[in-house]
């Protein structure tokens with residue numbers, strides 16, 4: 001392997017959807033970038049359908065377009081035109097008090113359901129297409145940082161010199177740990193079950209968020225695939241012990257359990273692809289930066305999937321950090337400077353914390369069977385339904401066009417991020 005060090009402005013460690021999108025966005029703007037992942041990132045692959053999909057908000061779609069990724073998606077995405085929110089119990093009709101969001105009120109879809117494999121293929125292809133992006137994978141990275149710069153040594157013998165290292169390795173970020181950045185974790189005692197179901201009748205691009213005592217159950221419309229003209233993703237939160245049983249059920253029994261929660265409006269359902277299980281917890285890093293280091297995506301925060309916003313928050317980190325980096329690079333400034341990192345933390349941490357608090361509150365409010373709380377939340381759902389301005393505010397938040405950080409949480413950009421400062 002070459003002994004000549006690779007000189008870049010930014011080295012992104014972790015090429016999940018968030019880290020890879022940052023590298024593509026910086027590459028599209030001409031910044032020299034290295035991206036390192038312990039998994040392989042082949043430029044061409046055709047993975048099989050695996051049942052996982054993301055709800056991409058409109059702000060996130062705009063980022064993927066800017067980064068050159070959206071045009072590379074090999075499979076169609078499905079717009080989410082309507083969202084129906086209801087409350088109920090498994091096997092019983094939903095409460096008559098409901099909330100309905102209609103895209104015609106805001107003039108565009110709430111988001112686009114994109115298969116995870118489609119996004120992966122597009123990201124890998126784009127990473128390899130940008131001439132200023134160097135893809136180094138599969139390998140592990142050893143990082144040392146000083147106020148002067150960062151040195152990254154990869155398992156395959158390469159040395160990278162960077163002005164800034166970006167930790168994008170997901171929830172268990174080794175770089176966050178190495179920097180001694182503490183995290184707060186909230187455990188839910190719930191697991192997320194993710195799968196896809198084919199159904200008899202069309203979904204008309206409508207999503208359902210059905211609140212049940214064990215946790216929220218969401219059906220999200222997907223584009224047709226071969227053999228499944230009517231297809232939806234299921235993201236279903238339940239108590240850990242029940243999910244352990246559900247994941248092991250034969251297909252017919254599993255389909256019955258889905259049907260008891262979904263109802264009959266889509267006809268008979270049939271599970272296709274794999275079932276995935278995630279133990280749910282929320283996580284928040286106490287700082288988003290350290291000397292020559294920035295945290296993004298799940299390395300900085302993880303939230304309950306109740307609102308399908310986890311990846312979208314990561315994409316907003318990318319928008320904020322990439323704008324700062326592209327601007328600093330254009331001015332000939334050092335892209336790893338302290339002020340830039342403080343500005344990034346001030347832009348993202350309060351907003352992410354507000355979303356964590358909101359999703360946590362929603363889950364606690366809806367995942368219980370107390371009759372008084374049930375009545376209050378049903379009245380709340382119906383009340384929001386009758387208030388067009390409030391309904392529109394919810395819709396804009398779902399689309400990723402609002403960062404609803406309460407003013408009290410906002411921090412000034414000149415607040416230090418280093419514990420010693």
Ligand SMILES: Cc1cc2nc3c(=O)[nH]c(=O)nc-3n(C[C@H](O)[C@H](O)[C@H](O)COP(=O)(O)OP(=O)(O)OC[C@H]3O[C@@H](n4cnc5c(N)ncnc54)[C@H](O)[C@@H]3O)c2cc1C
Pocket residue numbers: 013014015016017018019036037038039053054055056139140141168169170171174192193194235278296297298299305308309310311312313314
């Ligand atoms: C049940 C469930 C449903 C969800 N549904 C949605 C949804 O509909 N919409 C939405 O917006 N979000 C959703 N999310 C959240 C979303 O999945 C995450 O927020 C998103 O995957 C985070 O992306 P990331 O790139 O930050 O991290 P990850 O996806 O975790 O990627 C981390 C990357 O880093 C690499 N890596 C790890 N360690 C190292 C190392 N030491 N060296 C080098 N590389 C390393 C890994 O190989 C990987 O490529 C959901 C989450 C759950 C649990």
